[in-house]
Amino acid sequence: MPDAFTTRILNVSTGSAERVVDLTHDCETFLSEVAAGRDGLLNIFVPHATAGVAVIETGAGSDDDLLTALHSLLPADDRWQHRHGSPGHGRDHVLPALVPPHATLPVIAGALEMGTWQSVCLVDTNKDNADRQVRLSFLG
Known part of the structure; x- marks a missing residue:
């Protein structure tokens, strides 16, 4: 019987621009390898203080x-107290309060259950850090 809990790290390069990176195919590939037709939960977690996960x-x-919308809510200007990095970088540290660094999604019969x-997307507004990790964990 496959393990009830399996995890994998994805390395994602986001480049030097703000990006929304679609991770859906990576999630589906991971589940096809580890879920073995079982029901469960897929957790997607970004261990970074300046990135989030959105569905x-x-x-x-x-x-x-x-x-x-994030530019409107979190302008990249000098209002932020957190001031290292690129101008306006403090906004990147507020991002996870609006776009959380995690999502947990249902898995039915080994497949991601979404509309x-x-x-599933990585949201990265931090132009100073192009290398991101995303942890995929299946519990089922």
């Missing part, structure tokens, strides 16, 4: 809309 539609502009237009 949103991608490819139709919603990912860009999310970044635009038709939903995708």
